[in-house]
Amino acid sequence: MNVGEVAALAGVTVRTLHHYDRIGLLSPSGRTAAGYRQYAPADLDRLHQVLLYRELGFPLEEVATLLDAPDADPEAHLRRQHRLLRARLERTQAMVAAVEKEMEARSMGISLTPEERFEVFGEHDPAQYEAEVEERWGETDAYAQSKRKTAAYTKDDWVRIKAEGADIEARFAAAMTDGVPADSDRAMDVAEEHRQQICRNFYDCPAEMHAGLGRMYVEDERFTAHYEEIAPGLAQYVSTAVQANAARQG
Amino acid sequence: MNVGEVAALAGVTVRTLHHYDRIGLLSPSGRTAAGYRQYAPADLDRLHQVLLYRELGFPLEEVATLLDAPDADPEAHLRRQHRLLRARLERTQAMVAAVEKEMEARSMGISLTPEERFEVFGEHDPAQYEAEVEERWGETDAYAQSKRKTAAYTKDDWVRIKAEGADIEARFAAAMTDGVPADSDRAMDVAEEHRQQICRNFYDCPAEMHAGLGRMYVEDERFTAHYEEIAPGLAQYVSTAVQANAARQG
DNA sequence: TTGCAGCCTGACGCTACGTCAGGGTCAAGG
DNA sequence: CCTTGACCCTGACGTAGCGTCAGGCTGCAA
Helix, strand or coil, X not given: CCHHHHHHHHCCCHHHHHXXXXXXXXXCCEECCCCCEECCHHHHHHHHHHHHHHHCCCCHHHHHHHHHCCCCCHHHHHHXXXXXXXXXXXXXXXXXXXXXXXXXHHHHCCCCCHHHHHHHHCCCXXXXXXXXXXXXXXXXXXXXXXXXXXXXXXXXXXXXXXXXXXHXXXXXXXXXXXXXXXXXXXXXXXXXXXXXXXXXXXXXXCHHHHHHHHHHHHHCHHHHHHHHHHCCCHHHHHHHHHHHHHHHHC | CCHHHHHHHHCCCHHHHHHHXXXXXXXXXXXXCCCCEECCHHHHHHHHHHHHHHHCCCCHHHHHHHHHCCCCCHHHHHHHHHHHHHHHHHHXXXXXXXXXXXXXXXXXXXXXXXXXXXXXXXXXXXXHHHHHHHHHHHHHHHHHHHHHCHHHCCHHHHHHHHHHHHHHHHHHHHHHHCCCCCCCHHHHHHHHHHXXXXXXXXXXXXXXXXXXXXXXXHHCHHHHHHHHHHCCCHHXXXXXXXXXXXXXXX
């Protein structure tokens, strides 16, 4: 792909790609004889990461060091981004609440103190704060998590993990063909094992996130296809069971 | 207040306040004999607005024109900010979902197409997009809303509105002293009237937002005090009724 | 072969500040 | 009374992340 196509796909300008090339953040892996930039799939992967980190407020130079760190696997980046995005979510929710509070205060004739009104801004700095939280919290448990996870897996580990996954899927299918409802205890128990298997082997997956995955299994054809291949109707069954289990867990 | 205090309160640097002064975005309303900047409460109000708009990605120049527009009342700004913040909330949620999707895809060995992965970035530009949505959507219904709302109220309107509010509060209090549960139909009906009165007279207040207000009535002492002054226990009563009504409405 | 869209490389401009430099101000303590 | 350290002032220059020409080559469709 050439610059124009990549730019259109990623929603950035050609100039931006030129810039990333010059500063060495993202250099296309090839050029045509005429000097046209040629972007390979791997370059798109990297661009994707770059844009995520940029959106999260990281300076480009830091993005480069993050992505070029030899010991950082892709999964670790995803986990980090997930954490930071949820932090942003919380912050935005707090700001929404603050604005609502002010609207209500005005309509009731109550006036807020300056401290209250600036509460949500307190010493923030959108980028640095998130990066800081990351530094102090992220790399304690999550770094350890990252280390003992996929990066360190041997072939045997992968075989075992695949087997675990297949086992759980088979038990879902068995429950379904036995006519057990998807929101029954038996199905939910399998769902809970599914969640814990994800936690053990891949990434931290709280109930809420697991419910999101459940929804995706029926909404996204790729995941639907994965389950339908095992047994027809299994995608919907697993989806329901997973969401029911999430509701049960709280 | 002098620069340092304001900076600490608002979570910005002194340099930032200097900058805002020089470009005329926020000039303190006074100076000491020695030339020290003196910020009045009104200046803090303005700073608050500036920071909100800045956070939403507006360029400072545009913030200035927005805030200096003679026909824009504070309520309109709050409504606009509320809309934009919710747009950001949705976008962030979409990004969280996208990252979760990718994590799950990796753990299941499915690989996503570039289009899917850049979906969430598509033609965005964090500031402009929000500003654009604002231009096209906001100023159609909401501008009309703004116009016929508080800005145009006469003294009589205010008297009527105050009376309406007092009436609803009295009916809440009556229901409570009658021993009617806060989640009964009677109490929820009053809550619904409360919501509709806010919509008519002040700002658009969907069920979800109303529930948020309900929570605030018991969490924030200012609002609690407002209701407790009418009758002890009324804050909790109204809060419960409002949240129950929001749940009822869906 | 002739457009015209798309690509290239400088190079300068712009926003929203960060960061000194050089110098007054103010309240507390010696 | 005087000094000291924290705070304030005004330039002035620097920086990040591009936007925006300018001047020129490339590629493909008519």
